Amino acid sequence: MVKICCLGAGYVGGPTMAVIALKCPDIQVVVVDITKSRIDAWNSDTLPIYEPGLDEVVKQCRGKNLFFSNDIEKHVSEADIIFVSVNTPTKTRGLGAGKAADLTYWESAARMIADVAKSDKIVVEKSTVPVKTAEAIEKILTHNSNGINFQILSNPEFLAEGTAIQDLFNPDRVLIGGRETPEGQKAVQTLKAVYAHWVPEDQILTTNLWSAELSKLAANAFLAQRISSVNAMSALCEATGANVSEVSYAVGKDSRIGPKFLNASVGFGGSCFQKDILNLVYICECNGLPEVANYWKQVIKINDYQKSRFVNRVVSSMFNTVANKKIAVLGFAFKKDTGDTRETPAIDVCKGLLGDKAKISIYDPQVTEDQIQRDLAMNKFDWDHPVHLQPMSPTTTKQVSVTWDAYEATKDAHGICIMTEWDEFKTLDYKKIYNSMQKPAFVFDGRNVVDSEKLREIGFIVYSIGKPLDGWLKDMPAVA
Numbered sequence: 001m002v003k004i005c006c007l008g009a010g011y012v013g014g015p016t017m018a019v020i021a022l023k024c025p026d027i028q029v030v031v032v033d034i035t036k037s038r039i040d041a042w043n044s045d046t047l048p049i050y051e052p053g054l055d056e057v058v059k060q061c062r063g064k065n066l067f068f069s070n071d072i073e074k075h076v077s078e079a080d081i082i083f084v085s086v087n088t089p090t091k092t093r094g095l096g097a098g099k100a101a102d103l104t105y106w107e108s109a110a111r112m113i114a115d116v117a118k119s120d121k122i123v124v125e126k127s128t129v130p131v132k133t134a135e136a137i138e139k140i141l142t143h144n145s146n147g148i149n150f151q152i153l154s155n156p157e158f159l160a161e162g163t164a165i166q167d168l169f170n171p172d173r174v175l176i177g178g179r180e181t182p183e184g185q186k187a188v189q190t191l192k193a194v195y196a197h198w199v200p201e202d203q204i205l206t207t208n209l210w211s212a213e214l215s216k217l218a219a220n221a222f223l224a225q226r227i228s229s230v231n232a233m234s235a236l237c238e239a240t241g242a243n244v245s246e247v248s249y250a251v252g253k254d255s256r257i258g259p260k261f262l263n264a265s266v267g268f269g270g271s272c273f274q275k276d277i278l279n280l281v282y283i284c285e286c287n288g289l290p291e292v293a294n295y296w297k298q299v300i301k302i303n304d305y306q307k308s309r310f311v312n313r314v315v316s317s318m319f320n321t322v323a324n325k326k327i328a329v330l331g332f333a334f335k336k337d338t339g340d341t342r343e344t345p346a347i348d349v350c351k352g353l354l355g356d357k358a359k360i361s362i363y364d365p366q367v368t369e370d371q372i373q374r375d376l377a378m379n380k381f382d383w384d385h386p387v388h389l390q391p392m393s394p395t396t397t398k399q400v401s402v403t404w405d406a407y408e409a410t411k412d413a414h415g416i417c418i419m420t421e422w423d424e425f426k427t428l429d430y431k432k433i434y435n436s437m438q439k440p441a442f443v444f445d446g447r448n449v450v451d452s453e454k455l456r457e458i459g460f461i462v463y464s465i466g467k468p469l470d471g472w473l474k475d476m477p478a479v480a
């Protein structure tokens with residue numbers, strides 16, 4: 001029986017391996033991690049991540065051909081194929097700080113593999129890494145190899161959170177990059193055979209190593225660029241009276257552009273877009289391509305602009321101060337159907353409002369108070385490390401309260417900021433909410449989820465990203 005071991009039981013390692021186990025009953029899959037609590041959670045009834053459909057997949061295979069373990073060295077030494085799906089955070093210190101990828105976890109994984117391997121292995125890059133990382137990994141493995149043959153493959157993951165299981169069941173494509181040697185090509189075919197259990201062959205693309213590594217960074221950069229493009233347009237829409245939903249619909253109807261990923265928002269979040277673009281920028285700079293670097297940097301700048309523009313709009317609409325005013329924040333996760341808060345725009349918006357001395361009451365159906373307090377206390381990029389290596393007991397922010405009830409969060413509030421597009425926010429009883437709030441009562445919709453006309457009829461002053469401004473907001477122009 002072929003044995004797969006995956007290093008890293010996170011948002012990628014867990015769901016990806018669960019689906020491989022489900023679709024390949026003839027393969028044994030073991031997911032290992034240096035964080036014991038994560039493995040304990042994978043072995044419990046409460047999985048460490050919330051992802052629709054994941055529980056069912058895990059329940060079907062766990063204990064049969066899917067296992068979660070802390071015994072890293074044993075499973076690595078026994079495996080034929082080793083996926084490495086560990087953190088690749090942005091460096092916070094030293095050379096390339098604030099841009100370059102920190103490959104500490106990857107390097108230590110590679111050294112450990114070289115130390116414990118007793119038979120030939122295929123080592124698969126599942127983490128998103130800088131182009132040419134495979135070359136460095138190869139050097140680490142071969143210099144410590146004791147004669148064992150390692151083949152490195154790049155197999156980047158394209159799943160999106162909230163739809164991970166669907167994306168893994170029906171991927172647009174699976175990408176496998178390998179060395180153009182007979183051994184390299186044999187390894188590519190071995191991995192291809194795993195995916196061919198459920199993915200049509202013509203959707204399994206094979207390339208050289210560097211193309212596969214770079215395609216992942218490029219795909220995320222293109223996706224984020226679409227959001228920054230529509231968000232840049234949203235500012236112009238507000239200034240001119242155009243409606244960003246109508247503009248993106250009209251633009252997306254062009255079959256060359258397509259309708260997806262054109263929703264204006266308070267900004268993109270998530271663990272990867274910013275990190276991967278910064279990494280791309282750094283690689284361009286290192287390759288003497290400052291013009292290309294600056295081009296991609298702009299995607300991040302517009303995203304930061306969009307978040308600060310939103311905060312400015314909130315503050316300026318409310319008589320230029322939110323000091324001691326209760327602001328309800330609905331949604332904290334970076335998108336709906338996930339409890340993940342990494343790089344969520346809600347963090348920057350909350351920090352901006354706190355900077356203006358607001359009191360914030362937060363409700364998100366999937367995010368705990370502990371997580372929110374950690375997020376608001378943590379420095380930029382510190383979140384992307386194994387849990388036990390993150391700051392232990394961050395100071396809690398007193399002006400922030402967290403509740404499990406949207407009505408409690410909005411009671412007595414002066415304004416509501418919608419930060420995540422949870423479906424339930426569309427069907428809240430806004431009349432009841434309005435009656436319980438201070439007046440004038442404001443709604444700032446960072447995701448364009450509410451029916452602004454209906455809310456205006458109730459009496460709210462409503463701001464929706466990229467939509468024509470109502471009279472109140474026009475009289476109080478926000479300075480970006």
Ligand SMILES: NC(=O)C1=CN([C@@H]2O[C@H](COP(=O)(O)OP(=O)(O)OC[C@H]3O[C@@H](n4cnc5c(N)ncnc54)[C@H](O)[C@@H]3O)[C@@H](O)[C@H]2O)C=CC1
Nearest residue numbers: 008010011012033034035086087088105109127128157386
């Ligand atoms: N989150 C996402 O949607 C996607 C993430 N990626 C990439 O996948 C990689 C992992 O991302 P996530 O799963 O989101 O991160 P994560 O933080 O959820 O999981 C990473 C796990 O690796 C573990 N780990 C770190 N060093 C280790 C080692 N030496 N041995 C064993 N375990 C170790 C950590 O404890 C952690 O549980 C990153 O490179 C990311 O850019 C790629 C596509 C999608």
Ligand SMILES: O=C(O)[C@H]1O[C@H](OP(=O)(O)OP(=O)(O)OC[C@H]2O[C@@H](n3ccc(=O)[nH]c3=O)[C@H](O)[C@@H]2O)[C@H](O)[C@@H](O)[C@@H]1O
Nearest residue numbers: 157158159160161227261262263265268269270272334335
């Ligand atoms: O490398 C990764 O980590 C993954 O990054 C993204 O997936 P993810 O971050 O999970 O979620 P997305 O659906 O891409 O959303 C990212 C952010 O953009 C925002 N967004 C998305 C689409 C849109 O039209 N507008 C918009 O503001 C979302 O609200 C969210 O904050 C990519 O979609 C995946 O293909 C990729 O594998």
